[in-house]
Amino acid sequence: MSISSRFAVAIHILALLDINKEGRNTSEFIAGSVNTNPVVIRRVIGLLGKAGLVHTSPGVGGASLARLPREINLLEVYRAVQNDPPGELFAAHDKPNPKCLVGRNIQETLDTVFKRAESAMENELAKVTLDQIVFDLVRGDQ
Amino acid sequence: MSISSRFAVAIHILALLDINKEGRNTSEFIAGSVNTNPVVIRRVIGLLGKAGLVHTSPGVGGASLARLPREINLLEVYRAVQNDPPGELFAAHDKPNPKCLVGRNIQETLDTVFKRAESAMENELAKVTLDQIVFDLVRGDQ
DNA sequence: ATCACCTGTAACCATTGTAGTTACAATTGT
């Protein structure tokens, strides 16, 4: 299955926080932009907050970036909103038969390959920073 | 969420077909090795068959590789058993608000980044062939 | 021809992750 759209939504939110940094970005306002429910936004922002990427103001309302856009890369965002722990992009089939030559060794063999593939993907995400996203976004609008 | 364990199972099956190429590899025999239900195996083998990676013998029973292990790489296996079409590893959030600067352009911007990350992962899979897997498997058993 | 064995596939189930929604306590500025 696909990687959760929380990731896309998270990037959307962060980009919006940067672009609209003058305004007050309440979950309802953001929800209007993303076109979803405010609670969905608050959930994602909660994850981003735990990861130290955004600050929120309970009571007063609104969220803001906790770092410069240049210092936030997509791998951090990915990790923040991803439920599965790192190294488990590919599911292993559990309890292979230890009496079987393949079963005894497949896990370790696959682990190496899977980790390599996963890292390759993550490295690409790590290369991209939020300010590049925003730049691309604004440029695309002209 | 993780990528389906069908991928891991498929690799397991293919490795077994190569290693046990003398014997008759029925779905029941393979299921014993993988430690799952024969129907699960037949389902995966069905997908591998459609992709031209294995041959099966209805009636008589058993499956075998349709190509040399050296000529099967893991990307082909991945594609064979993956339900989601290529280019959709990352889910986009649909219907972003076109009245919003971010919403208008986020899809295209993300698409570029996501495709790059997905390709990086797939390139790693493409580098690995079945005979490398089998080699690693057998070596690990000693 | 019958028989045992196997594949291919449909049908069903339980489990899980996801996204949307309602509801509400707690927080904060006015």
Next chain:
DNA sequence: ACAATTGTAACTACAATGGTTACAGGTGAT
């Protein structure tokens, strides 16, 4: 006090997954 907003719990609907039973149809052996 009051209005607005966050953080969270609870519930729903939905889709993918993996396991399971069942069975029609193919194939070789006797």
